[in-house]
Amino acid sequence: MFPAVALLSLSFFAIAYGQQVGTLTAESHPKLSVQQCTSKNNCQTQQRSIVLDSNWRWLHSTSGSNNCYTGNTWDTSLCPDPTTCAKNCALDGADYAGTYGITTSGNALSLKFVTHGQYSTNIGSRVYLLDASDAKYQQFNLKNQEFTFDIDMSKLPCGLNGALYFVEMDADGGSSRFTANKAGAKYGTGYCDTQCPHDIKFINGEASLLSPTFTAFFDPNAGSGQYGSCCNEMDIWEANSMGAAVTPHVCSVQSQTRCSGNDCGDGDNRYGGICDKDGCDFNSWRMGDQTFLGPGKTVNTNTKFTVVTQFLTSNNQTSGTLSEIRRLYVQNGKVIANSKTAVAGMSAYDSITDAFCNAQKTAFGDTNSFEKLGGLQAMGASFDKGMTLVMSIWDDHDAKMLWLDSDYPLDKDASQPGVSRGPCAQSSGEPTDVESQSPDATVVFSNIKYGPIGSTY
Numbered sequence: 249m250f251p252a253v254a255l256l257s258l259s260f261f262a263i264a265y266g267q268q269v270g271t272l273t274a275e276s277h278p279k280l281s282v283q284q285c286t287s288k289n290n291c292q293t294q295q296r297s298i299v300l301d302s303n304w305r306w307l308h309s310t311s312g313s314n315n316c317y318t319g320n321t322w323d324t325s326l327c328p329d330p331t332t333c334a335k336n337c338a339l340d341g342a343d344y345a346g347t348y349g350i351t352t353s354g355n356a357l358s359l360k361f362v363t364h365g366q367y368s369t370n371i372g373s374r375v376y377l378l379d380a381s382d383a384k385y386q387q388f389n390l391k392n393q394e395f396t397f398d399i400d401m402s403k404l405p406c407g408l409n410g411a412l413y414f415v416e417m418d419a420d421g422g423s424s425r426f427t428a429n430k431a432g433a434k435y436g437t438g439y440c441d442t443q444c445p446h447d448i449k450f451i452n453g454e455a456s457l458l459s460p461t462f463t464a465f466f467d468p469n470a471g472s473g474q475y476g477s478c479c480n481e482m483d484i485w486e487a488n489s490m491g492a493a494v495t496p497h498v499c500s501v502q503s504q505t506r507c508s509g510n511d512c513g514d515g516d517n518r519y520g521g522i523c524d525k526d527g528c529d530f531n532s533w534r535m536g537d538q539t540f541l542g543p544g545k546t547v548n549t550n551t552k553f554t555v556v557t558q559f560l561t562s563n564n565q566t567s568g569t570l571s572e573i574r575r576l577y578v579q580n581g582k583v584i585a586n587s588k589t590a591v592a593g594m595s596a597y598d599s600i601t602d603a604f605c606n607a608q609k610t611a612f613g614d615t616n617s618f619e620k621l622g623g624l625q626a627m628g629a630s631f632d633k634g635m636t637l638v639m640s641i642w643d644d645h646d647a648k649m650l651w652l653d654s655d656y657p658l659d660k661d662a663s664q665p666g667v668s669r670g671p672c673a674q675s676s677g678e679p680t681d682v683e684s685q686s687p688d689a690t691v692v693f694s695n696i697k698y699g700p701i702g703s704t705y
């Protein structure tokens with residue numbers, strides 16, 4: 249996630265649950281199979297499931313069906329203060345397909361952008377992979393491993409983001425550290441990322457009711473609270489049909505951490521918080537190859553392809569420090585090497601190393617908060633703790649996704665190094681436009697595999 253806290257936007261007029269568990273709709277996690285490989289062509293299928301993030305769920309009174317939260321506002325009688333609110337409000341089960349446009353089939357997960365349900369219009373979604381228990385997030389350590397999936401984003405236009413990434417959420421959603429959280433991972437609680445999002449309704453077992461101390465951007469479907477929820481984040485894939493980025497981001501803290509004030513790094517204090525909001529991104533277009541990935545290009549986004557990401561360590565073992573993140577693609581049976589950087593002042597890098605990150609920040613004149621907060625070694629330390637797999641589809645109320653697919657920031661000349669990131673128009677990505685013009689936009693993630701380097705493709 250590059251700039252914003254708005255990972256989600258949704259409008260809800262009917263149902264919602266707090267940190268208690270509601271029972272008006274049974275929670276039944278859609279099944280998704282993944283594969284763990286031990287060597288090439290030697291993979292075992294694992295039956296797993298996914299869970300919808302709690303923020304999207306109907307939050308209502310434990311005693312009935314009164315909304316605790318509507319649009320972007322809390323009900324002041326059910327929620328007079330953060331702890332009472334957590335006691336009074338329950339998160340309910342989800343109708344994944346009918347309300348949220350989330351469906352699975354075998355090893356494929358499909359996320360549809362806008363869904364008109366019986367009571368509500370839902371915008372975007374975010375889901376997590378659960379482990380065999382169906383009640384905890386599966387934990388990944390990808391050091392000296394590779395992670396592979398197929399992507400179909402042919403129906404994902406400018407302004408949208410079909411994202412697959414890892415964050416250092418608690419495996420139980422935080423329910424053992426914060427006992428007021430009764431819902432746990434089974435209801436998708438405990439989200440965090442390096443943007444330290446302020447739109448999370450419950451953080452550390454309390455409702456995030458208090459007003460922010462900074463000026464939040466307006467989203468009719470998501471409010472902002474005083475606190476943010478921060479943690480390390482490894483963005484394997486942030487993309488639409490016009491471009492893609494792979495981006496490690498790190499924080500000075502381990503585990504999900506609630507921030508307030510300066511620690512959140514809001515507004516003008518972007519580089520003063522505990523997390524590296526920019527990260528160290530490899531976006532082929534931004535790194536100088538505008539012919540590499542897109543409709544009809546070398547990696548052709550008009551059809552499905554395979555994305556392989558390798559996490560190499562200093563000693564080629566899990567015990568080593570993370571030293572390099574490599575990317576390759578497979579399409580129509582052909583392995584496609586990553587593009588090479590073609591930027592004045594930089595060597596021809598085709599992977600993410602600390603040397604690449606430092607050279608890129610210098611060439612683009614960007615602040616190097618990635619290095620300051622620990623660089624790849626810190627990203628690897630987060631994998632050692634265990635990271636949770638996230639898949640989402642979202643639009644961007646803060647920065648219109650221009651940081652991914654257009655020119656960004658707009659107050660710089662687009663011919664300056666690093667400003668042009670993709671071919672989309674500077675006027676694209678306005679949420680009201682994409683929501684009205686592309687409601688059927690869909691991303692399909694499938695065929696997830698993980699295992700030792702070279703085992704998954």
Ligand SMILES: *[C@@H]1O[C@H](CO)[C@@H](O)[C@H](O)[C@H]1NC(C)=O
Pocket residue numbers: 562563564
């Ligand atoms: C790790 O593996 C690579 C590729 O096989 C090799 O070039 C490198 O020397 C190895 N490093 C160590 C420390 O064994």
